[in-house]
Amino acid sequence: AGAGLLARLGPALGEVEAALDVVNGFRDRPAGTLRLNVPISASRLVLPRIVPGFLAAYPAIRLEVIAEENFIDLLVAGCDAGIRYDERLEQDMIAVPIGPRTQRFTTSAAPAYLDRHGRPQHPRDLLGHACIRGRFPSGVMTPWEFERDGEVVRVDTTGPLLVSIGGGVDLAVDAAIAGVGILWLFEDWVRPHFESGALEPVLEPWWQEFSGPFLYYPGRRLVPAPLRAFIDYIKTPAGHW
Numbered sequence: 001a002g003a004g005l006l007a008r009l010g011p012a013l014g015e016v017e018a019a020l021d022v023v024n025g026f027r028d029r030p031a032g033t034l035r036l037n038v039p040i041s042a043s044r045l046v047l048p049r050i051v052p053g054f055l056a057a058y059p060a061i062r063l064e065v066i067a068e069e070n071f072i073d074l075l076v077a078g079c080d081a082g083i084r085y086d087e088r089l090e091q092d093m094i095a096v097p098i099g100p101r102t103q104r105f106t107t108s109a110a111p112a113y114l115d116r117h118g119r120p121q122h123p124r125d126l127l128g129h130a131c132i133r134g135r136f137p138s139g140v141m142t143p144w145e146f147e148r149d150g151e152v153v154r155v156d157t158t159g160p161l162l163v164s165i166g167g168g169v170d171l172a173v174d175a176a177i178a179g180v181g182i183l184w185l186f187e188d189w190v191r192p193h194f195e196s197g198a199l200e201p202v203l204e205p206w207w208q209e210f211s212g213p214f215l216y217y218p219g220r221r222l223v224p225a226p227l228r229a230f231i232d233y234i235k236t237p238a239g240h241w
Contacts, residue, residue: 094217123155
């Protein structure tokens with residue numbers, strides 16, 4: 001009964017909070033708390049280039065970032081907005097581009113591993129290699145996807161290490177550097193290791209591009225002043241890729 005009551009009261013309380021936020025319109029600078037729910041990859045690859053400048057520009061705003069891989073109901077979780085890597089969102093959601101507009105999935109491995117086991121020339125060659133896999137909290141394991149000249153190839157790889165997508169990715173990277181196998185991951189995550197030589201790009205002509213992330217928030221409620229300030233900031237040169 002209590003859970004049912006909370007479910008009924010939640011949206012109403014949210015509207016009360018949003019109405020009280022009107023006071024922010026009389027301030028010189030917006031104040032309050034902004035709560036964002038983001039995937040771990042966004043907290044690592046997108047927000048570090050935005051958050052310091054945003055907090056400096058709006059010192060009265062407190063930013064709370066919840067980084068996880070589960071897709072949640074923003075309102076039930078008490079969050080103002082979230083970040084996703086797919087523009088297909090629930091009904092009544094508004095999406096705003098944030099971060100780099102295109103990214104790539106890369107495959108890579110330690111040079112020592114490739115010296116021992118050979119360098120794949122086609123995605124199907126990965127079936128004969130040790131691959132480091134990732135699994136979403138839902139249990140889903142997506143196939144590795146590649147594309148070249150309009151040809152799309154999906155490979156269900158196997159290997160000695162399986163990690164949770166999000167919290168386990170750093171372990172996967174360290175294992176790849178140590179020579180455990182081939183890694184499939186966002187280019188921005190592994191680029192420093194390409195530059196240092198710890199990891200060597202594999203199948204680069206086949207790396208598939210995908211759209212950059214979006215900030216999303218409910219369109220059916222008043223936008224709180226801290227969120228409006230954040231949206232405005234990521235549209236400025238300082239917060240724009």
